[in-house]
Amino acid sequence: MLKSREELKGIAGTVRATCVKMAYNARESHLSSSLSCVEILTALFGGYLNYCDGARSAKGERDRFILSKGHGCSTLYAAMAAFDVITKDTLLSYGKTDGALQNHPCKHLLPELEISSGSLGHGLGIAAGILLGLRLEGNHKSRAAVVLSDGECNEGSVWEAAMFAASQKLGNLLAIVDHNGSQAVGRSDVLMGFTSLEEKFRSFGWNAVSVEGNDLDALLDALQRFSGDGKPSAIIANTVGGAGVSFMEKDQVWFYRTPSRDDLDRALAEIGAEPLC
């Protein structure tokens, strides 16, 4: 069932609160990278992908989703729970030994995933292979969406994938780059020589737009924009690391730090939503 934009904004708050709680529960890091893509995943799951309508659609017909930036997986898990792809109880296994929700997503333990992730630069190319396979079997309907980090776009394999997708006219492929500006150590704009990701994708034969990536309305509008012209599409989502929690925003230590009880309480108060776990 399609949800209203107001409902989706409420879900984004729930997903954000859940991410912080999961990091607290599991003593895990990468929180800034998870929080930056909360609106992206909420928009995809709630307003774009034929993926999670209660239970997943039949395999052949559903859209495919890959979180290629696997380190931001708490957002993926929280969104999967928020949209009933997995149960809320499953969230308690995050970071636990042998648990379904690993620190980087593992398809062996969570079969609902299309593919594992954690090593950067694979998701886009694999999604292109998936779409080629679907086209070969006559399925021109299913789409594939991939969320990448801006740091991930340092990888040459991303651009091999971009070239291939354009040459194969994979118009059902969507890449969203979570452009939060920071990488593990450096700044992505510095490391990419202050060049435009949007122009890069366009020069590879893609449609490309830039939007405010923590603005759910802007993302949902952008997702409606792409026409079926046979070109793959990229959205450069300009986001903020640690978005939605003021003391985490743009502070690189939250790529590594896990929240204390006090941090958790302050963050939840700011977000104003209840976590799912």
Added chain:
Amino acid sequence: MRKAFSDTLVRVAKEDPKVVFLTGDLGFQVFDEFIQAFPDRYVNVGVAEAQLINTAVGLALEGWRPIVYSIAPFATARPFEQIRFGVAYHNLPVMVVGAGGGFTYAKAGVTHHAADDLALMGTLPGMSLVTPGGPDELRELMPQMLKLTGPSYLRVGKFGEPEIGHQSRIRLGKARKLLDGEKVAVITSGDIVCDIYPRLKERQGKGLHPALYHFHTVKPFDRTTLEEISARFPLAIVVEESIPQGGLYQEICRWKAETDSRLRIVRRGAPDAFVLGNPTRDELRGRIGVDGEAIMALLSELDEVHQ
């Protein structure tokens, strides 16, 4: 063997509608028959080996049987992490084909040498390693590899290797006894057997005549046949066109370390070093002592010691 590969590819694609062939922009005119018969199932990914593998991963996730083709170092070393992550980690039935394994492209230099292809692929859990000795083995083994539920690596040589011509059954994972003999067992993998088998055959009945066992499958390794060799022979000469790590020799040493076997092992193979100077393949094989002539010389030495 390259012709046997392209012919077998057409055959398996006829039998299995799920077979898709991907190339990293290699194989000029080699796959014309396949392209003509199955234009939709032929994809030239370009000189983009990471994407070559990742395309195969995506196809395999959707139930296709991708066969991925490039020159051996560019099929293995170049996209190693793509194979490790996408193919091996997810245990997908992708067949990686390395054309020009070992020193097939000796003259092309270190960039094109692939004495490490088996070592690299062998580190990956669940990866089967197949290195046929001749076109006849390739024709039999490749369809069997397509029945595997997990990943595999096929080392293919060049054009024009002779058939091995032996009548014994060719079964994936099972070594073949090509010659019976006494006192010494020569153990081979890969197409070096083409050079050794005829010479050992000529030697039958003349002094020391060794048995010849050929391991076209290096992983999973056929320990049963090795146990048989160990029970019958005091000495094995292992011949491989590979570095010492990760191939036939390592598997034999590993087995020996884990058992009470007293089998003495002599190795002839590629060194743990880059081979410089652009020798021809024949020169290089002679230099590292793996060709038929070198093995015959080694046997003569042993013969003298024995007498």
